[in-house]
Amino acid sequence: KAGVTQTPRYLIKTRGQQVTLSCSPISGHRSVSWYQQTPGQGLQFLFEYFSETQRNKGNFPGRFSGRQFSNSRSEMNVSTLELGDSALYLCASSLDRGLGNEQFFGPGTRLTVL
Amino acid sequence: QKEVEQNSGPLSVPEGAIASLNCTYSDRGSQSFFWYRQYSGKSPELIMSIYSNGDKEDGRFTAQLNKASQYVSLLIRDSQPSDSATYLCAVNSGNTGKLIFGQGTTLQVKP
Numbered sequence: 001k002a003g004v005t006q007t008p009r010y011l012i013k014t015r016g017q018q019v020t021l022s023c024s025p026i027s028g029h030r031s032v033s034w035y036q037q038t039p040g041q042g043l044q045f046l047f048e049y050f051s052e053t054q055r056n057k058g059n060f061p062g063r064f065s066g067r068q069f070s071n072s073r074s075e076m077n078v079s080t081l082e083l084g085d086s087a088l089y090l091c092a093s094s095l096d097r098g099l100g101n102e103q104f105f106g107p108g109t110r111l112t113v114l
Numbered sequence: 115q116k117e118v119e120q121n122s123g124p125l126s127v128p129e130g131a132i133a134s135l136n137c138t139y140s141d142r143g144s145q146s147f148f149w150y151r152q153y154s155g156k157s158p159e160l161i162m163s164i165y166s167n168g169d170k171e172d173g174r175f176t177a178q179l180n181k182a183s184q185y186v187s188l189l190i191r192d193s194q195p196s197d198s199a200t201y202l203c204a205v206n207s208g209n210t211g212k213l214i215f216g217q218g219t220t221l222q223v224k225p
Contacts (some may be wrong), residue, residue, distance in 0.1 A: 033211040047209035098209035105157040
């Protein structure tokens, strides 16, 4: 079974631009969570999508948004990029929500903001 | 107080030894606990999940959970140089897809 895929793998943007990242979960998985990883803050939860609805949101500004499609694929968008948005963005999928559901990570998208 | 705490290390062990990685969490209502391994430049890879008090073994890995002490650990037996990585402890407090991660412990296994 194919794993979680993320595109693109690398992105270089300048401040003020916006970016869209894509995530395709493992086949049959319905829940997608997004995380930001930086050397200083570690792995931080951005948001969770299940059945095309945002179920949970982390402590990030409104510039960070996302959505999920009917096939469970998900996108996240960051508008008005700042230097501090440079990070590895990770998508994780799980079969369902809640207790007992293991999350499997994709390879990530490395975003550099200049 | 951080929600999930790990000693950042590095933890250095000789090849063939047992590596012991520890994690404490603050939310007493936490129900699901996970250990991930992350090699430099790669994404986290799930090693173990544990939900009940006690030990859970999978090959060379044993996860231990003590909810009363709010403590979860990972033992790696017969450590190999290929085990050298950062080990992340993650906790799920509720019926959600939100994992809270510790900062990770760097493990170095010396040949």
